[in-house]
Amino acid sequence: xxxxxxxIGLLFLGAFAAGLAGAEQENQGPVTWSFTGELNLAPSLIxxxxxxxxxxxxxxxxxxxxxxxxxxxxxxxDQKYSPMxxxxxxxxxxxxxGGLELDFGPLSLRAGKLVHRDFLDTPYSLFISSQDLPxxxxxxxxxxGPFSYESRxxxxxxxxxxxxxxxxxxxxxxxxxGEVRFGLQDIAVYVDRVFDEEYFFSPMPHIxxxxxxxxxGKPWSEExxxxxxxxxxxxxxxxxxxxxxQWLVDDVNADFLIDWLGLRDVFGDRKIPWKTAWSVGGFxxxxxxxxxxxxxGATKYTFEATQAGIPYGYTYYPAVEYLLRDGTPMTLYxxxxxxxxxxxxxxxAFLVDYHRQIRSLGIEASLEYVVSGSKSPANxxxxxxxxxxxxxxxxxxxxxxxxxxxVSGFAATWRWRWLTLYSRLxxxxxxxxxxxxxxxxxxxxxxxxxxxxGENRFIYAWSVGATYTWNGG
Numbered sequence: 088x089x090x091x092x093x094x095i096g097l098l099f100l101g102a103f104a105a106g107l108a109g110a111e112q113e114n115q116g117p118v119t120w121s122f123t124g125e126l127n128l129a130p131s132l133i134x135x136x137x138x139x140x141x142x143x144x145x146x147x148x149x150x151x152x153x154x155x156x157x158x159x160x161x162x163x164x165d166q167k168y169s170p171m172x173x174x175x176x177x178x179x180x181x182x183x184x185g186g187l188e189l190d191f192g193p194l195s196l197r198a199g200k201l202v203h204r205d206f207l208d209t210p211y212s213l214f215i216s217s218q219d220l221p222x223x224x225x226x227x228x229x230x231x232g233p234f235s236y237e238s239r240x241x242x243x244x245x246x247x248x249x250x251x252x253x254x255x256x257x258x259x260x261x262x263x264x265g266e267v268r269f270g271l272q273d274i275a276v277y278v279d280r281v282f283d284e285e286y287f288f289s290p291m292p293h294i295x296x297x298x299x300x301x302x303x304g305k306p307w308s309e310e311x312x313x314x315x316x317x318x319x320x321x322x323x324x325x326x327x328x329x330x331x332x333q334w335l336v337d338d339v340n341a342d343f344l345i346d347w348l349g350l351r352d353v354f355g356d357r358k359i360p361w362k363t364a365w366s367v368g369g370f371x372x373x374x375x376x377x378x379x380x381x382x383x384g385a386t387k388y389t390f391e392a393t394q395a396g397i398p399y400g401y402t403y404y405p406a407v408e409y410l411l412r413d414g415t416p417m418t419l420y421x422x423x424x425x426x427x428x429x430x431x432x433x434x435x436a437f438l439v440d441y442h443r444q445i446r447s448l449g450i451e452a453s454l455e456y457v458v459s460g461s462k463s464p465a466n467x468x469x470x471x472x473x474x475x476x477x478x479x480x481x482x483x484x485x486x487x488x489x490x491x492x493x494v495s496g497f498a499a500t501w502r503w504r505w506l507t508l509y510s511r512l513x514x515x516x517x518x519x520x521x522x523x524x525x526x527x528x529x530x531x532x533x534x535x536x537x538x539x540x541g542e543n544r545f546i547y548a549w550s551v552g553a554t555y556t557w558n559g560g
Contacts, residue, residue: 370442391467
């Protein structure tokens with residue numbers, strides 16, 4: 088297949104989709120098929136020069152009674168990952184969504200490579216990132232009356248040439264009284280196995296399972312050193328407003344009780360610093376539109392492993408760099424790597440956003456400020472060899488140089504029958520931008536992201552796209 092024939096075929100496919108959508112847009116059936124074409128202007132990820140790239144997306148959804156099937160993929164040439172064969176013209180395939188859901192009302196089951204979200208759908212959700220990051224997962228969820236329960240397995244690494252097998256499990260225990268929801272969120276991260284059946288199937292909190300199975304002296308003891316992350320949440324939703332609060336503690340332990348109970352002489356120093364994250368915010372529907380404010384932060388070392396050599400940090404990859412096919416090193420930035428809070432450890436973030444729907448036109452605007460210090464999914468204590476050398480005090484933004492990012496966003500979406508047109512614009516700046524750095528002068532591995540003095544960049548990204556949707560049977 089020549090390049091010319093390939094593009095003629097793609098254009099014909101788009102034209103056919105538009106005609107099919109126009110002819111059948113009145114039919115509502117179990118099958119929905121969409122085709123999206125998008126153009127983007129942004130700095131090149133290789134040399135940071137202005138670059139125009141395209142993204143083609145196709146999605147097929149099938150809904151029949153309790154069965155829901157989704158297949159969605161992209162063809163992209165943004166240089167982020169290595170391209171496929173030469174006849175795809177420097178593009179690579181990206182799996183947006185691919186999975187099956189069985190919905191039986193109160194009980195639902197789903198599995199596949201899917202975009203997944205936190206129980207609280209906020210811009211700064213702590214336990215599952217608000218970014219659209221697909222992961223191979225399996226989930227059991229129950230929502231009945233005032234009680235909700237979710238158990239989700241998330242594959243992190245398997246059969247990798249660079250990383251050991253890793254997996255995570257995420258649970259939610261939630262109750263509801265009137266318009267207020269509250270509950271517990273729970274995560275276990277483990278190494279040297281991809282799936283832990285007891286974490287997934289048992290409704291016990293993960294820390295209980297760890298105390299039962301992860302210690303010697305019992306015939307059912309397991310050899311494992313797993314990470315436990317827990318937290319609490321509450322939210323209140325009414326027709327015109329929504330507010331929430333979320334709190335997370337990483338590597339759960341009772342060390343904080345030593346000082347509180349005055350037992351330092353008995354137990355000595357605390358084992359590890361306080362590793363915690365928080366998120367608060369909400370919105371209100373004014374006559375002129377919906378206005379929201381959100382804030383989140385995380386202390387240093389949150390979401391990281393506690394022990395060197397056991398990479399049970401809460402990230403998809405225990406690294407800050409990866410290599411393209413030609414050997415070019417690429418930085419793995421936090422928003423593409425953290426399973427939980429998108430900015431990871433050691434930062435404070437503030438966001439104001441605005442939404443307005445005027446008939447078929449949707450308008451969005453936002454302004455965000457983020458200040459970050461060093462972070463490293465690859466090195467538990469950054470440039471230090473352990474917690475004793477790093478110091479046992481809780482740390483936040485204590486680096487001599489910090490990264491500051493301020494970004495404004497604008498978006499508009501217009502829908503008419505089977506056609507959706509949209510455009511998005513981001514403008515801002517980043518000062519002392521995070522960059523990979525060796526932990527020590529004698530170490531050649533760039534496994535710490537640290538603010539680089541004077542590394543300032545103008546942030547710009549503009550995209551425009553159109554989606555044709557056909558719904559029928």
